[in-house]
Amino acid sequence: MAFTNRIIVEELGRLPQFAHAGLTEELIFVSGTLGTGDRLGLVEGGVGPQTTQALRNIGRILEASGASWDHVVKASVYLADMAEFAAMNEAYGAFFTDTPPARITVGDVGLALGARVEIECVASRVPRTSNVAATALIRQTGFVEHDSEILYYEVVGEGGVPLVLSHGAGGNHAAWYQQVAPFARDRTVVTWDHRGYGRSTDRANRSGPEVAVGDLLAILDHLGVERADLVGQSMGGWTTVGVALERPSLARSLVLADTLGGFMSNAIAAVLAERPTVSLARSDVLGSHPALGRAFSAREPERAHLYQTLGQMGTADAAVILPRLLAVTHGEDDAAHLTMPVLCIVGDRDPLFPPAAIRALVDLLPDARVVEISGCGHSPYFEDPGTWNVIVRQFLAEVDRT
Numbered sequence: 001m002a003f004t005n006r007i008i009v010e011e012l013g014r015l016p017q018f019a020h021a022g023l024t025e026e027l028i029f030v031s032g033t034l035g036t037g038d039r040l041g042l043v044e045g046g047v048g049p050q051t052t053q054a055l056r057n058i059g060r061i062l063e064a065s066g067a068s069w070d071h072v073v074k075a076s077v078y079l080a081d082m083a084e085f086a087a088m089n090e091a092y093g094a095f096f097t098d099t100p101p102a103r104i105t106v107g108d109v110g111l112a113l114g115a116r117v118e119i120e121c122v123a124s125r126v127p128r129t130s131n132v133a134a135t136a137l138i139r140q141t142g143f144v145e146h147d148s149e150i151l152y153y154e155v156v157g158e159g160g161v162p163l164v165l166s167h168g169a170g171g172n173h174a175a176w177y178q179q180v181a182p183f184a185r186d187r188t189v190v191t192w193d194h195r196g197y198g199r200s201t202d203r204a205n206r207s208g209p210e211v212a213v214g215d216l217l218a219i220l221d222h223l224g225v226e227r228a229d230l231v232g233q234s235m236g237g238w239t240t241v242g243v244a245l246e247r248p249s250l251a252r253s254l255v256l257a258d259t260l261g262g263f264m265s266n267a268i269a270a271v272l273a274e275r276p277t278v279s280l281a282r283s284d285v286l287g288s289h290p291a292l293g294r295a296f297s298a299r300e301p302e303r304a305h306l307y308q309t310l311g312q313m314g315t316a317d318a319a320v321i322l323p324r325l326l327a328v329t330h331g332e333d334d335a336a337h338l339t340m341p342v343l344c345i346v347g348d349r350d351p352l353f354p355p356a357a358i359r360a361l362v363d364l365l366p367d368a369r370v371v372e373i374s375g376c377g378h379s380p381y382f383e384d385p386g387t388w389n390v391i392v393r394q395f396l397a398e399v400d401r402t
Contacts, residue, residue, distance in 0.1 A: 005373055005387045009064045010398065012057060013040035015112075020061045023387055028065045028123040032078070033057050034115045047084040047116035051091040054119045062123060064397070066390040071123040072101040078118045082107025088117055125386055137184050143199075146218035147211065152199035153192040153219050157184030161252060162228040163396075164190045166216065166236030168259075169321055170291040170311040170379070172198030175233075178385035183393070190228070192219055194239070196316030207316050208324030209235075209262065213242035220250070229253045229396055233381060234291065234352070235325055237261035244338055245330070253399045254342045255392055258350050258378050260361055264329045267360035275354060293349050293377030307382055335364040341402070342368040343395040345388065347376030369395075 006019035007028075013036050014020055022029045035043050035050025036057070043053045055069075062068050079088060085105065092100075101121065111118050140155040154173055163183050165176045173191035183189050194212055196202030216239055220228070230251050232240030237259025244251040260268060288297055289308050297304040342365050346358040355372050362368040371391050373380040381388045 005371070005391065007061065007065050007390070007394070009060055009394075011401075012060055013037065015040075021065050023065060023125070023390065025384070025386065026125055028062065028067055028071070028125060030058055030061050030065075030121045030123065032118045032120040033061070034111070034113060034118055036113070036115075040113065042113060042115055046087070047079070047081075048087045048091040050115060050117050051088045051119070052095060054117060055092070055095045058119060058121060064390075064394045065123070065125075066386075066393055067123050067125065069096070069101070070098075071125070072121045073124055075101050075103045075119060075121040077103060077105045078109050078111060079105065079107045080109065080111050080116050084116060135185070137181060142222075144219050144222045146215055149195055149203060149215070150201045151192065151195070151215050151219055153190060153223070154180075155223065156180050156189045156191075157187055160187030161400075162188040162190055162223075162225050164216070164220065164225070164228045164230050166192070166212075166230070166232045166239045167194065167197065168234030168236050168291065168379070169316070169318055169325070170234070170289060170307065171382075172310060172313055174198065174313075175307070175310050175382065179381060179389060182389050190220070190223065190225070192216065193314070194235070194316070196321075197314040200314075202315055205320075208321060209238035209242060209328040210324070212239040213246055216243055217247065217250075226250065227252050229255070229399070231255040231257065231392070232259055232261065233257040234259050234378065235321070238325055238328060241330065241338070242328075244340070245334055248337065248340070251338075251340050253340050253396070254338065255345065255395065256342060256358075256361075257345045257381055257388075258347060258353055258358075260353055260357060262325075262328050262330045263335060263361050263364060265332065265360060265364060267363065268357050271354055271357040271360060276351065290352070291378040293347065293375070293379075293383055295349075295375065296377065296383040303382070307379070332364055336366065339366050341395070341399050343392065344368060344370040345380060345391060346370065346372055347378060347380045347383070348372045348374045349376060350378045352378050 005023045007021040035053035144151045193200035195207035230240045241261035362370045376383045
């Protein structure tokens with residue numbers, strides 16, 4: 001069972017030899033966790049305080065993984081001395097106000113750093129129960145007239161820093177259907193259609209990055225959005241970067257998903273030159289698409305067919321759009337102006353923008369990081385939305401704290 005991602009909570013101390021948690025499609029495996037502070041120093045007071053602190057640390061790891069203690073199905077407790085079972089159990093019991101998860105306790109084991117207790121757990125990525133009543137999400141749709149074109153947008157949710165999602169050349173606003181509801185539970189989510197995609201017009205046949213920046217700014221101005229977290233998938237990365245360069249005060253943070261956003265350097269060019277040739281022509285095979293991993297299309301032909309269908313809604317022609325896209329480039333001087341936090345996500349099997357190219361992009365940006373999602377092609381947000389959403393939510397939570 002291959003891990004689809006590994007979680008690291010930056011503010012939580014750890015040894016560099018392991019991550020805080022590993023995720024599969026269904027489970028979260030939390031590493032053995034000690035009662036340490038942020039710098040790996042054990043809290044004082046012995047097994048009781050260490051137990052409480054270890055449980056708190058696990059809570060932070062679960063939160064970063066998109067879960068909580070309510071998702072935990074099994075915990076394992078390791079004691080340096082079984083004679084301290086009662087003291088550990090008292091602190092453990094005081095931590096849980098509801099029914100605790102299943103548990104095993106193993107005693108008389110040697111623990112790192114001279115710790116008295118270590119705890120690990122396994123959690124489900126699907127909540128067992130929910131004590132929170134479902135809240136209806138408010139959905140607003142509309143059109144904005146700009147530059148003689150009609151641009152379609154949707155707004156879902158209320159409050160929080162808006163999250164603006166810009167789709168790639170293989171989709172439209174509906175491609176984000178696996179992100180809108182999860183993120184709209186605690187923030188406003190804006191999706192829209194580039195010219196010639198979905199419900200937006202392209203009467204002048206000018207669709208591309210040179211007009212997309214102004215189009216998105218027109219929508220956000222119409223909505224009164226002055227500051228937002230901007231997400232761009234593939235082609236949408238060009239739009240996102242362009243908006244951030246045009247109006248830096250608008251972009252609190254950027255998420256560049258399987259995209260170079262127009263940036264080019266010698267290192268990036270060298271990686272792209274080594275790419276195998278990928279056909280971008282429409283396929284007659286059900287569910288086949290260059291923006292999807294082959295394994296995904298074979299494993300989930302229904303969702304692959306949906307993606308294929310979404311990409312055929314509208315008037316935009318990839319053969320026309322892609323040369324316009326690649327003609328817009330940014331250099332190191334432009335990169336230096338993007339001082340906001342930037343998260344780059346890439347599928348480890350992306351044939352269009354390979355991970356090595358994305359790592360070279362990160363080297364250009366002042367405050368950027370990269371996360372690879374294993375087993376995915378060019379569209380992890382669609383292929384593995386659970387992992388993609390967790391990674392983005394963790395990044396946004398860190399931005400919230402800064």
